[in-house]
Amino acid sequence: MIEALSQLEQGAARRPDPALPSAERQEVHRIAATLELLAKHLHCTRRVLHAGDVLYHAGKPFGQLHVVTAGMFKLVQLAADGREQLVGVKFRGDWLGLDGMADGKKACDAVALDTSEVWTIGYRALLEAAADEPALLGALHAAMGREIYGEREWLMSVCSLPTEARVADFLLWWAQTQEARGLRGDQICLRLSRAEIGNYLGMTLESVSRGLSRLRREHVIAFIGKGRHDLHIPDVAALSAFVQRRVATDLH
Amino acid sequence: MIEALSQLEQGAARRPDPALPSAERQEVHRIAATLELLAKHLHCTRRVLHAGDVLYHAGKPFGQLHVVTAGMFKLVQLAADGREQLVGVKFRGDWLGLDGMADGKKACDAVALDTSEVWTIGYRALLEAAADEPALLGALHAAMGREIYGEREWLMSVCSLPTEARVADFLLWWAQTQEARGLRGDQICLRLSRAEIGNYLGMTLESVSRGLSRLRREHVIAFIGKGRHDLHIPDVAALSAFVQRRVATDLH
DNA sequence: CGCAAAGTTGAGCGTCCTCAAGCAGCGTGG
């Protein structure tokens, strides 16, 4: 049981350091190791979804966990009073369905944003297999810890950054997330509408549009092709600097 | 291992306890059962802290988990650029230190807001004990699931409610949280300064003050005593209605 | 009693939202 902790307790040294190649490698490796672990000890049902497909709906009984192996998902939470909130965007290596552990029911919808693949595993099966291979638990717990930490980071952005910086910070996060997974860190295919981004960022779609336009005008980003969904980030550091400038002036 | 799930998977079904009136009793019972479980199977170090005492600092190596048995804690996260964010307030039954599972280091500071008690357990010890009593894992996972869900709920408030409603929603959450734990649901001792509340809610301390004043003027809340920290909620439903009114008009 | 710290309240202003018009991409059908 002790070995289970190696992954968890040693993973430590990592801090979000922009574009450090080693950090990138490490994340890629971590994900690959986790998937290998799952494949080795569990029966993983693999499923391919296309853009718009719903992996699960809120309210569905909990019992399965999913790991994204390719593509992207959005998580949408619905409040009793009808408010709808985009609460997360998930990439390769992220786990889906963790929120259902609270009360046995999924708390949100998970919808594919692109052609995606998930591996589905039973929660019970995971626990049973963990008796033999405790590292499985380590992987689950690390995923949950990342989920918690990531949401807090996000809350900080929403609470402390003005709209344009929030848009920039969002793109920065997206780019770094992709890069950490071995994908291109300088190019983003936004598969969310302006309205969805605005919902996620706590602003109107017009503000998102204005923010993106501002970034384009300052040559921090550039649109690719006709559509306004694919964009290029010539210099990630410049994007980061854009955010920091707003923080600094805001803290006065 | 299967039995471990009873708590998790059936907890959803609202345990049939017709005599006991509310979800309140259920939550109280759940917490008591969890604490009993921990005490029975683990060596829990009990520690009392006073207002201002730091339970742990960010960056400290992960290895221990804490369960609040009395009092209240705040969680403060510090960003690399100096921004400080209050990311949570924790009461009896809540777990502390879960965020450290992501990368082996605590991600935030935990500070007692009042005279409080925590039970501290080793993560390794928990895993080892879970081999005999799988319900321990169920408790841990449920706590993490609640953490994730709660943060998403909070994100929704911050993103979709105007300032005054956010203040009201915050008080409502606080009152309901207390009530669910068997404490008074109509009385709140805010042990946070206006500045801290503002930080948590993503607004300035002046806006918090104005929001509270507005609620007092409309007799939705009332201050108790000289200090502006203790307040009374004559009608929780009215507080809830105050929030909903803002949602409705905002959704136009 | 006096000082420091925290909270309240008001006035002015800036950011962001609202409303509205115009534009671009794209599928459909004449």
Next chain:
DNA sequence: CCACGCTGCTTGAGGACGCTCAACTTTGCG
């Protein structure tokens, strides 16, 4: 093939909400 309409995006003008700045009040503590 282009007209057409639909949807989503952009941009502008005006206004409202919330922030800034500042004065004042209250509380708590030596």
